[in-house]
Amino acid sequence: MSKGTLFDKVWDLHTVGTLPSGQTQLFIGLHLIHEVTSPQAFAMLRERGLKVLYPERTVATVDHIVPTEDQARPFVDVLAEEMIQELEKNTKDYGIRFYNIGSGSQGIVHVIAPEQGLTQPGMTVACGDSHTSTHGAFGAIAFGIGTSQVRDVLASQTLALSKLKVRKIEVNGELPPGVYAKDVVLHIIRKLGVKGGVGYAYEYAGSTFEAMTMEERMTVCNMAIEGGARCGYVNPDRVTFDYLKEKEFAPQGTAWDRAVEWWTSIRSDEDAEYDDVVTFDAADIEPTVTWGITPGQGIGVSEHIPTPDSLVESEQALAQEAYQYMQLTPGQSIKGTKIDVCFIGSCTNGRLSDLQEAAKFAQGKQVASGVKAFVVPGSEKVKQAAEAEGLDKIFTEAGFEWREPGCSMCLAMNPDKLQGDNISASSSNRNFKGRQGSATGRTLLMSPAMVVAAALKGEVTDVRELV
Numbered sequence: 001m002s003k004g005t006l007f008d009k010v011w012d013l014h015t016v017g018t019l020p021s022g023q024t025q026l027f028i029g030l031h032l033i034h035e036v037t038s039p040q041a042f043a044m045l046r047e048r049g050l051k052v053l054y055p056e057r058t059v060a061t062v063d064h065i066v067p068t069e070d071q072a073r074p075f076v077d078v079l080a081e082e083m084i085q086e087l088e089k090n091t092k093d094y095g096i097r098f099y100n101i102g103s104g105s106q107g108i109v110h111v112i113a114p115e116q117g118l119t120q121p122g123m124t125v126a127c128g129d130s131h132t133s134t135h136g137a138f139g140a141i142a143f144g145i146g147t148s149q150v151r152d153v154l155a156s157q158t159l160a161l162s163k164l165k166v167r168k169i170e171v172n173g174e175l176p177p178g179v180y181a182k183d184v185v186l187h188i189i190r191k192l193g194v195k196g197g198v199g200y201a202y203e204y205a206g207s208t209f210e211a212m213t214m215e216e217r218m219t220v221c222n223m224a225i226e227g228g229a230r231c232g233y234v235n236p237d238r239v240t241f242d243y244l245k246e247k248e249f250a251p252q253g254t255a256w257d258r259a260v261e262w263w264t265s266i267r268s269d270e271d272a273e274y275d276d277v278v279t280f281d282a283a284d285i286e287p288t289v290t291w292g293i294t295p296g297q298g299i300g301v302s303e304h305i306p307t308p309d310s311l312v313e314s315e316q317a318l319a320q321e322a323y324q325y326m327q328l329t330p331g332q333s334i335k336g337t338k339i340d341v342c343f344i345g346s347c348t349n350g351r352l353s354d355l356q357e358a359a360k361f362a363q364g365k366q367v368a369s370g371v372k373a374f375v376v377p378g379s380e381k382v383k384q385a386a387e388a389e390g391l392d393k394i395f396t397e398a399g400f401e402w403r404e405p406g407c408s409m410c411l412a413m414n415p416d417k418l419q420g421d422n423i424s425a426s427s428s429n430r431n432f433k434g435r436q437g438s439a440t441g442r443t444l445l446m447s448p449a450m451v452v453a454a455a456l457k458g459e460v461t462d463v464r465e466l467v
């Protein structure tokens with residue numbers, strides 16, 4: 001093995017060969033599919049009379065288009081109904097496991113694979129979805145791919161890829177109270193830029209990530225793509241193994257011991273060489289909120305929206321576009337910005353621990369009048385576990401709506417949409433123009449705890465004031 005990073009080891013172990021283009025043909029261990037990016041891929045297979053090579057290595061779920069209120073079939077939205085039917089047919093025709101609504105295991109694709117132990121260290125994972133980087137939290141190399149690549153993986157279980165450079169992002173120290181994994185990743189993107197990671201895999205290292213739970217690591221890896229990196233990962237350790245133990249698809253018995261040994265061996269070596277190393281201090285990270293139209297336009301909640309002259313020239317045009325679209329004034333404090341809608345959910349922050357943390361702040365409080373606030377569990381399993389703990393009651397008593405699992409207002413390919421130029425406090429990962437279903441809708445990204453704080457006050461609020 002050339003260098004001793006996990007990325008290089010896993011890449012080498014999965015290399016089938018070098019293609020005439022110079023790209024690597026890489027074997028994909030786990031392929032995840034959903035209703036949005038798979039239909040055309042299956043159509044291309046049919047056109048060429050091809051089979052799915054290893055159907056047992058593909059797992060399907062439905063997430064983007066599912067309504068989170070009325071899930072009765074047929075769906076009211078005809079297009080959504082067609083899409084779910086298409087997935088039902090394709091998975092049946094090709095013998096692919098499908099976690100449909102009501103199966104007990106349906107949910108956002110990046111939530112359901114880890115929670116069942118499908119995602120494991122040392123794997124290559126691919127999915128026709130940019131946030132596939134989430135799975136890197138396990139020490140897997142996980143790529144978001146396009147529809148023609150979904151076809152390639154279905155037909156050959158391989159992908160043609162060019163090797164990435166590796167940047168180690170080290171964060172050290174304990175996170176201050178009220179500061180979460182979401183703030184860490186928003187801080188990293190703010191500092192390195194939304195294109196800073198282009199051409200790189202991000203290795204998240206240092207004591208801050210080591211102290212994180214698997215769900216927190218998933219939050220960070222989920223947004224690697226928002227920083228431009230194709231994938232992000234954390235080296236597998238005891239936290240990873242403890243999370244996986246006894247999960248449905250995790251190795252059992254003696255196979256478990258062998259797996260742990262192997263998973264340990266693929267960790268980046270102490271003397272591994274990196275193409276770049278960047279270091280941050282956890283103590284410098286505040287609860288972070290985006291004020292603009294990319295996840296890189298973020299500031300600490302106590303800061304003011306940057307003025308053009310405080311920005312480097314290359315950032316100024318985008319900032320001007322953002323002030324206008326967001327209807328925010330340079331120099332104004334982000335704290336106190338009025339909020340219309342509060343959304344807790346998504347593959348970034350829709351897991352059980354996210355809901356638990358949010359519930360701590362919601363308990364016994366009331367959502368401000370005029371604010372619409374709702375909680376969307378990331379999966380059926382998350383919903384069930386949350387209800388078993390009574391989190392649904394805490395939220396509904398506080399005035400939040402409690403919904404069925406799905407992508408919901410993260411991108412609004414379903415009935416959950418912002419109206420007009422409403423502004424949302426959202427625990428999701430993208431604040432692009434029109435992202436949440438209205439062409440003029442505005443999104444402020446933040447941690448679930450910060451979303452609750454905003455819901456209670458009706459404006460951007462520093463969650464540390466509620467601690």
Ligand SMILES: CC(C)[C@H](C(=O)O)[C@@H](O)C(=O)O
Pocket residue numbers: 036037064128129130131144411
């Ligand atoms: C619909 C899908 C292709 C898309 C993605 O690739 O990420 C979506 O999940 C998103 O978050 O924008």
Ligand code: SF4
Pocket residue numbers: 063064108109129131346347348406407410411428429
């Ligand atoms: S929750 Fe959002 S980011 Fe995640 S897969 Fe769904 S639409 Fe994409």
